[in-house]
Amino acid sequence: MTSKALNSFLNDNIADLKERGLYNEIDPVQGPNGPEIKIGDRTLINLSSNNYLGLATEDRLKQVAKQAVDSHGVGAGAVRTINGTLDLHLELEKKLAAFKGTEAVISYQSGFNCNMAAISAVMDKHDAILSDELNHASIIDGCRLSRAKIIRFNHSDMDDLRKKAKEAVESGQYNKIMVITDGVFSMDGDIAKLPEIVDIAEEFDLITYVDDAHGSGVLGKGAGTVKHFGLQDKVDFQMGTLSKAIGVIGGYVAGKANLIDWLKVRSRPFLFSTAVSPADAAASTKAVEILMESTELNEKLWENGNYLKAGLKQLGFDIGNSETPITPCIIGDENATQTFSRRLNEEGVYAKSIVFPTVPRGTGRVRNMPTAAHTKEMLDKAIAIYEKVGKELGVI
Known part of the structure; x- marks a missing residue:
């Protein structure tokens, strides 16, 4: 017998979400998550995937993943700190450090895990975190877990950041102060003002943390937002994901060797959760190699993003102020x-x-995510459908 109180809570709140248009329906995809997807018996142009470079269905990644299963099995078998660290994990971290231009890298099971792990491993109740008001939920949760004082600053407002940084420093209440921001903000597609943030951080001795989940593979010819601005030596934490442009699963933090050493002994998801599978590690390494060898996929992504943006804007849609393919x-x-x-x-x-x-x-x-795998024909068809629906519903 289940709890009456629980059933009442769930049923009432689900009904309320549905009434207000806030209930999310999940649509299972049959087959690969590519530029087109099959849902039920219908094939649709897919503009909702984070698979920016089309690597999630790339034959070269599939091949090395299969080889890793044959050579290393389907699972890592343990947490990283016991005997779950395979040679494949070390190869991935070495390749990522070269890609990001940092001394070292630690990899995790997801991008969300990175923020839960890294922030709380360094910050505590005696510290403060200056956090952009539009930061991702995983940053918010990571800050809360640290028990540090969270001081929100207005989105990309450098005057507000400087003011609040000055107040925090002059209060004398905190041992350490961190400023944390997304590199690319996933809902609007705008880019953080990293040069200004770094200047303020240097002025007030702030720790700098950039969540580059939507910048890795996209900006800086694929190497991310920090490299886009040439600030690899000025940012303490570069967090990235292997689940979006890289096309696989997992996340990582790049930085100085002593930071990575500390995270290996103090970040809880690294200590207490089984490592990503051999296939995932091998496929991620291959994806990074592809990006280091050629900018072709990155260039195609931007070409398609700009094409879709121009088409929707010409029709009269409000596409905000995106600076990236996110539309x-x-x-x-x-x-x-x-x-x-x-x-x-x-x-x-x-x-x-x-x-x-x-x-x-x-x-x-409605957030559109054009990828390198889309053809012009797909995008033209999508723009025509947008025009039809937009006029029908009075949006344009």
Whole structure:
């Protein structure tokens, strides 16, 4: 017999979410998550995947993943600190350090795990964290876990950051102060003002932390936001994911050797969770090698992103101020956003609605993620469908 209180809580709140257009329906994909996907018996143009470079379905990655299963098995078998660190994990970390231009790298099971692990391993209740108000949920949760004082600054507002950094330093309350930001903000596609942030950090001796989940593979010819600005030697923590542009699963933190040594002995997901599988480690290494050898996929991503942006903007859609291939179409009302996404789906485009709490109330949008794997024909078809649905619903 289940709890009546639990059932009442769940049923009431699920019904409330559905009524307000905030309930998320999950659509299982049959087959690979490529530029087109199959849901049920329908094939749709896929504009909702983080698979920026098309590597999730790349034959070269599949080949090395299969080889790793044959040579190392399907699982790592233990946490990294016992005997779950395989030679494949070390190869991945060495390759990532070269790619990011840092002394060392530690890899984790996911990007979310990175932020939960690294922030709380360095910051504690005697410290403060200056956090951009639009930072990702994993940053917010990592900051909370650290028990440090969280001081939010207005989004990419350098005057507000400087003011709050000065106040925090002059208060004398904190042993250490960190400034933390996304490199690329995933809902709007804008880029953090890293040169200004680094200047403020140097002025006030702040620890710098950049979550580059949506910048790795995208900016800096693929090497990320920090390298885009040439700041590898000025940023203490470079967090990245292996689950988006790299096309596999996992995450990592890049930085000085002594930082990585500390994270290996003090970050809890590294200490208490089994390592990623041999296949994942090998495939991730291969993906990084591909990006280091050629910028072809990165260039194609930007070409497709700019093409889709121009097409939607010409039609009159509000695509915000994105500086990256991420292309939001901002609708506003949550129910209207859900309807818009549903009609796109019915016409042949899979572009998922994003509503509160992922974005602020009243700023619902359909977020488009063009990739290097899309063809011009796919994008033209998607733009035509956007035009049809946009006019039908009075959005344009």
